[in-house]
Amino acid sequence: MRIGIVCYPTFGGSGVVATELGKALAEKGHRIHFITYSQPVRLDYFSENISYHEVAIAKYPLFDYIPYETALTSKLVDVARFEGLDILHVHYAIPHASVAYLAKQILAVQGIVLPVVTTLHGTDITLVGKDSSYEPVVTFAINHSDGVTAVSESLKRDTYNNFKITNEIEVIPNFIDLKRFSKKAKDHFRKAIAPNGERLVVHTSNFRKVKRVQDVVHVFDKLRKEVPSKLLLIGDGPERHNIEQLCRELNLCDDIRFLGKQEMIEEILSICDLFIMPSETESFGLAALEAMACQVPVISSNAGGIPELNIQGVTGFMSNGDIEDKAKNAAIILKDDESLWKFKDAGFITSEGI
Numbered sequence: 001m002r003i004g005i006v007c008y009p010t011f012g013g014s015g016v017v018a019t020e021l022g023k024a025l026a027e028k029g030h031r032i033h034f035i036t037y038s039q040p041v042r043l044d045y046f047s048e049n050i051s052y053h054e055v056a057i058a059k060y061p062l063f064d065y066i067p068y069e070t071a072l073t074s075k076l077v078d079v080a081r082f083e084g085l086d087i088l089h090v091h092y093a094i095p096h097a098s099v100a101y102l103a104k105q106i107l108a109v110q111g112i113v114l115p116v117v118t119t120l121h122g123t124d125i126t127l128v129g130k131d132s133s134y135e136p137v138v139t140f141a142i143n144h145s146d147g148v149t150a151v152s153e154s155l156k157r158d159t160y161n162n163f164k165i166t167n168e169i170e171v172i173p174n175f176i177d178l179k180r181f182s183k184k185a186k187d188h189f190r191k192a193i194a195p196n197g198e199r200l201v202v203h204t205s206n207f208r209k210v211k212r213v214q215d216v217v218h219v220f221d222k223l224r225k226e227v228p229s230k231l232l233l234i235g236d237g238p239e240r241h242n243i244e245q246l247c248r249e250l251n252l253c254d255d256i257r258f259l260g261k262q263e264m265i266e267e268i269l270s271i272c273d274l275f276i277m278p279s280e281t282e283s284f285g286l287a288a289l290e291a292m293a294c295q296v297p298v299i300s301s302n303a304g305g306i307p308e309l310n311i312q313g314v315t316g317f318m319s320n321g322d323i324e325d326k327a328k329n330a331a332i333i334l335k336d337d338e339s340l341w342k343f344k345d346a347g348f349i350t351s352e353g354i
């Protein structure tokens with residue numbers, strides 16, 4: 001099959017899953033065409049079955065806001081026509097689902113049929129999509145997709161609750177490439193960061209408010225009084241400055257490393273002992289699944305789709321908003337090697353089953 005994939009090309013989970021899906025389909029012999037504004041970060045190797053089409057945007061002084069949707073629609077029409085796409089799979093509804101609808105209509109006038117599948121990822125429904133400035137278009141685009149999938153049962157429920165949906169939504173949980181995420185420990189890196197055998201705690205995100213990274217720092221502050229530990233903060237985003245300030249105020253700078261955006265995330269995760277994800281909303285929590293596949297137990301909130309992967313008392317613990325509780329549970333996991341390995345093994349086995 002010739003498959004077009006539209007996604008955000010960034011480190012965000014929707015772009016990561018879209019890219020990994022395209023790579024896996026290419027390995028099965030399908031011809032994959034990624035259509036985005038820059039090369040997806042996880043598209044890190046050459047395959048004869050994968051092409052990347054960059055959306056070129058003509059600038060003009062009149063445009064205070066760049067008409068990306070128009071440029072993307074035109075690119076989709078062009079790629080679909082000349083590459084003979086059989087299907088178009090768009091990830092994250094805004095603006096991709098409505099853009100795909102328009103491209104489909106333009107192609108139909110030319111006698112070309114292009115079925116569109118939309119995958120909903122989270123904030124396109126729970127945060128941004130339901131805002132009245134986007135809602136009518138999101139509703140229309142979901143209802144006019146030929147197939148709609150959501151990454152968790154929780155997101156499916158949220159979609160039916162927030163929009164007037166007449167279409168069927170199928171849940172297809174996110175997945176990871178276990179070959180990539182199987183343990184690849186870089187012990188020399190661990191020794192450099194935790195020279196006295198401290199436990200290694202990690203958090204990865206886009207450092208937006210909704211991720212509550214400050215809570216990670218507070219939990220770590222309490223945990224390290226019980227269990228000697230170091231914290232790795234991976235990613236970057238709007239809250240970074242405030243988080244750095246908090247680390248200084250709590251006098252934690254010697255025990256916390258900001259590693260920025262990392263491409264080989266599995267190499268770091270596989271030397272870690274605990275992943276913290278206190279998100280306010282999280283429709284799936286791909287970062288937690290990646291951690292579990294690297295045998296890292298998870299302390300998380302119980303928002304959205306997280307309970308569909310983090311099993312209470314087995315792969316980690318969930319509690320909503322409560323820093324004390326998270327620190328207490330973190331100490332239970334990390335207190336001795338027997339306890340830690342029980343959670344590590346359970347996380348890996350659970351990630352295989354998702």
Ligand code: GMT
Pocket residue numbers: 008011012013014015017092121122123126151174210281282283284285286287304
């Ligand atoms: O976090 C976002 O705002 C964007 C989005 C993304 O592109 O990473 O994240 C959502 O999609 C991920 C992949 O399906 C999910 O793992 C995340 O839980 C979801 N984020 C939220 O629901 C906050």
